Amino acid sequence: MRRPCPSFCLNNVRRIDPVAGEDARGRLCVRNGRLAAAPAAGMPEHDGSGLTVLPGLVDVHVHFRDPGMPLAEDRFSGSAAAARGGFTHVVTMPNTTPPCDCPAAVRAQVEAGTDVHILPSACISTGRGGRAVADLAALAAAGAVAFTDDGSMVADDAVMRQAMRQAAALGIPVFDHAMDPALMANGIIRGEAPLAARLGLPVIPPETEVVAVRRDLALAGETGCAMHLQHLSCAGSVEALRTALRHGWPVSGEATPHHLLLTAEQIAEDDGNWRMNPPLGSRSDREALLEAVIDGTIAILATDHAPHAPGTKNKGFARAPFGVIGLENALSASWLALGGAGGMSLLEFTARWTRGPAALVGLPPPGLRPDDCPASFTLVDFSASWTVEPDRFASRSRNCPFAGRTLPGRVRMTVCEGRLTWLDPDWADAPCFY
Numbered sequence: 001m002r003r004p005c006p007s008f009c010l011n012n013v014r015r016i017d018p019v020a021g022e023d024a025r026g027r028l029c030v031r032n033g034r035l036a037a038a039p040a041a042g043m044p045e046h047d048g049s050g051l052t053v054l055p056g057l058v059d060v061h062v063h064f065r066d067p068g069m070p071l072a073e074d075r076f077s078g079s080a081a082a083a084r085g086g087f088t089h090v091v092t093m094p095n096t097t098p099p100c101d102c103p104a105a106v107r108a109q110v111e112a113g114t115d116v117h118i119l120p121s122a123c124i125s126t127g128r129g130g131r132a133v134a135d136l137a138a139l140a141a142a143g144a145v146a147f148t149d150d151g152s153m154v155a156d157d158a159v160m161r162q163a164m165r166q167a168a169a170l171g172i173p174v175f176d177h178a179m180d181p182a183l184m185a186n187g188i189i190r191g192e193a194p195l196a197a198r199l200g201l202p203v204i205p206p207e208t209e210v211v212a213v214r215r216d217l218a219l220a221g222e223t224g225c226a227m228h229l230q231h232l233s234c235a236g237s238v239e240a241l242r243t244a245l246r247h248g249w250p251v252s253g254e255a256t257p258h259h260l261l262l263t264a265e266q267i268a269e270d271d272g273n274w275r276m277n278p279p280l281g282s283r284s285d286r287e288a289l290l291e292a293v294i295d296g297t298i299a300i301l302a303t304d305h306a307p308h309a310p311g312t313k314n315k316g317f318a319r320a321p322f323g324v325i326g327l328e329n330a331l332s333a334s335w336l337a338l339g340g341a342g343g344m345s346l347l348e349f350t351a352r353w354t355r356g357p358a359a360l361v362g363l364p365p366p367g368l369r370p371d372d373c374p375a376s377f378t379l380v381d382f383s384a385s386w387t388v389e390p391d392r393f394a395s396r397s398r399n400c401p402f403a404g405r406t407l408p409g410r411v412r413m414t415v416c417e418g419r420l421t422w423l424d425p426d427w428a429d430a431p432c433f434y
């Protein structure tokens, strides 16, 4: 869905703007696709009581499988899923087939007509092989906003150091999937999961991540390159990040909704939809992640949306590929973890999905001030709850560990750069916008 946003004014809306520090009742006025301070004469006005407007959400970690696995996702289905989740900007990962390691591949990621603004990342190493640094200057010139070999770590310290020195000179961040391949061996699950003992599954110890995180942080301190740690899952990683931030190193970390809400102890069934990399951590890992997001040590939430075609994930845990989808339930699942039980303010929570990720990839701070830029925002009903039915998702994939679960907060409308990209058909008392 992508059409010009209608002009309208919603009164009595709760406005959340982390840039202005605003959490107050007020108006949401859209005129000719731009935010306005007041309604123009004759503009339709509606009562927006019960609705909350946030700046458009930014996800710095999605896999759209394009090119390579169109049955799992492509840039159009992935963008539609993102719009339904309230996102307006996403950073695509380069572990496509072939990998996104040349300027033409970077340029091909960005195509007119998608429901979100796609910001491509590009490979650190040629072919994601981990042996030779790609032509980072050419990739940056083509539009890459970050470098990463996500899906695997650049394990060779010398290669990573060389890449980070070059990236620092270009002013582009490096993201790392910090999981040491030697320590991971053939592991697929944390030892705390009851299923691990029951089926005798090979275990991934938390040190697999912590050792890799410490290496990456040390290289950031040495090279001055902005290092972003993807999908943190362990208490030890959080502690290492906290220490590095105290040193003033240019580092950041992200947490996913699934690591914030689910734990290894809950994996009792032989269900491939619970298999992801890094794996779900222990209860104490989850508590450490929640604390870090709330206190700002982890300033970024991200989905790691990882689609797999229907049929690939239903063969049991041991045979399933790693990864879960997350765009369409991200806001609800993370709000349940952080706002409900966690007690986090909606303003700070919104900052983790907007200001934090935008700053990482050089986007202007997303706010709600009237301006000359086309409007990007999402309208949410936090009083509504909904049951996750992956069969109704816009994503082509169904590998969601939240299936059947009731979550709080429903995205009613998403507007991306002046275009209406999502209008919830289940919004029973929606104003008549057209």
Ligand SMILES: [Zn+2]
Pocket (backbone or CB within 6 Å): 150, 151, 152, 177, 230, 231, 277, 278
């Ligand atoms: Zn990863």
